[in-house]
Amino acid sequence: MGRRSGDRILSDALSLSFDLLAPEPEIASARLGERYLSDLNGYFVDEDAYIQKLAENPLVYRVWSWEAGSGEGDLICGFGILQPGKVGNEFFFTKGHYHEWREAAEIYVGLSGEGYLLLEHEKSGESCVAPLAVNRIVYVPGYTAHRTINTGNVPLTYLGIYSTRAGHDYGALAEKQFLSVLVDRDGKPTLLDRSAYRTQKTQKGDNQRSELGE
Ligand code: PAN
Ligand code: ZN
Numbered sequence: 089m090g091r092r093s094g095d096r097i098l099s100d101a102l103s104l105s106f107d108l109l110a111p112e113p114e115i116a117s118a119r120l121g122e123r124y125l126s127d128l129n130g131y132f133v134d135e136d137a138y139i140q141k142l143a144e145n146p147l148v149y150r151v152w153s154w155e156a157g158s159g160e161g162d163l164i165c166g167f168g169i170l171q172p173g174k175v176g177n178e179f180f181f182t183k184g185h186y187h188e189w190r191e192a193a194e195i196y197v198g199l200s201g202e203g204y205l206l207l208e209h210e211k212s213g214e215s216c217v218a219p220l221a222v223n224r225i226v227y228v229p230g231y232t233a234h235r236t237i238n239t240g241n242v243p244l245t246y247l248g249i250y251s252t253r254a255g256h257d258y259g260a261l262a263e264k265q266f267l268s269v270l271v272d273r274d275g276k277p278t279l280l281d282r283s284a285y286r287t288q289k290t291q292k293g294d295n296q297r298s299e300l301g302e
Contacts, residue, residue, distance in 0.1 A: 102156055108169050108199060108245040115167055118152035125175075128183065130262070133269060133286050134176030141175055148173070148180050149236075158252055166248040170203065170238045176289075177271040179203075184235030184266060186210060188255030191230040194248055198224040201244035204277065208233045208266055215268045217279055220246055233261055237270050239277040 106115050125138075125145050132138045149170040156162065173180040184206070187194070196205060198220045208215040210231045218226045220236065228234045238244040269282045 104154060104156075106152075106167060108167060108243075113150075113152075113169065115152040115154065118154040118167065121151045121153070123148050123150075123183065131181075131183065131265070132175040132178050133282065134178065134289060137176035146173060147171060149182055151182075155252060160253060162252045163249055164252055164254070166250070168236060168244075168246045168248060170201075170236055170244045170246075172201075172238050172241050172243065174272060177273070178269055179237050179239050179272065179277065181206070181235050181237040181270075183258055184233055184261050186233050186257045186260055187230070187250070188257045189251070189253050192251045192254035193230050194228040194234065194250040194254070196220055196226040196228065196234075196236075197247040197249070198222050198226075199245040199247065201238060201242050202240035203236060203238045203244040204270060206233075206235045206237055206266060206268065206270060206279075208268070210260075213267055215266065215279075217270060217277075220244065233266060235266060237277075239270070239272075 101117060104115065104117070107113060124147055125142055128148060129138075149168060152167040154165045154167070156165075168182070170182060171180055190210070200222055203220050204217040205220050205226050205228065206215065206217050207228060210233065217237070220226055236244065236246065265282060267282055268279050269285050270277050270279055271285065272278075
């Protein structure tokens with residue numbers, strides 16, 4: 089099978105096999121990025137729990153990016169493996185970003201595990217979580233910050249498919265963070281207002297922490 093791209097006809101490298109559940113996944117011709125807990129400094133609300141867990145500095149997620157073509161109309165496929173875990177009561181998550189080209193949407197496809205995409209509109213601040221799991225697809229519209237969250241006990245694996253023009257803007261969110269957090273409350277993933285959660289944590293200290301099940 090061939091594909092015409094401009095004046096080139098590409099006849100190979102259009103198909104890729106992958107197994108994200110393999111003990112040591114490798115994806116030929118894709119670029120690997122890894123994020124350890126130390127790369128997420130300032131992202132979790134519970135700073136004490138973060139510092140404690142930093143002693144182990146676990147790998148939080150890996151993403152392979154496969155660019156079969158680099159033209160304006162081409163697509164990138166990201167293959168994500170997000171580990172299970174928590175910092176305090178907050179589930180492990182990806183950094184999260186807007187696309188530099190704000191109009192660029194993205195499609196996520198759940199492959200295994202259980203989790204959510206946290207979505208937040210840049211202008212209205214409106215946010216929601218959309219389930220991401222096997223046989224689930226999530227559409228991330230333009231102008232929407234998105235973060236993957238693993239609420240299960242096994243790795244969450246997924247694909248994210250987006251335009252080569254999209255680009256990633258991490259800076260805007262690193263400064264203000266998402267307005268909501270997804271925390272484990274009595275064994276249930278619960279979406280809370282981040283600033284209220286932070287205030288609750290700092291005001292109630294250790295008593296509140298044990299009430300929240302840490
Ligand atoms: C995904 C993400 C992936 C990792 O491929 O890049 O889940 O998350 P961060 O990029 O926020 O660290 C995607 O949304 N690409 O656009
Ligand atoms: Zn994205």
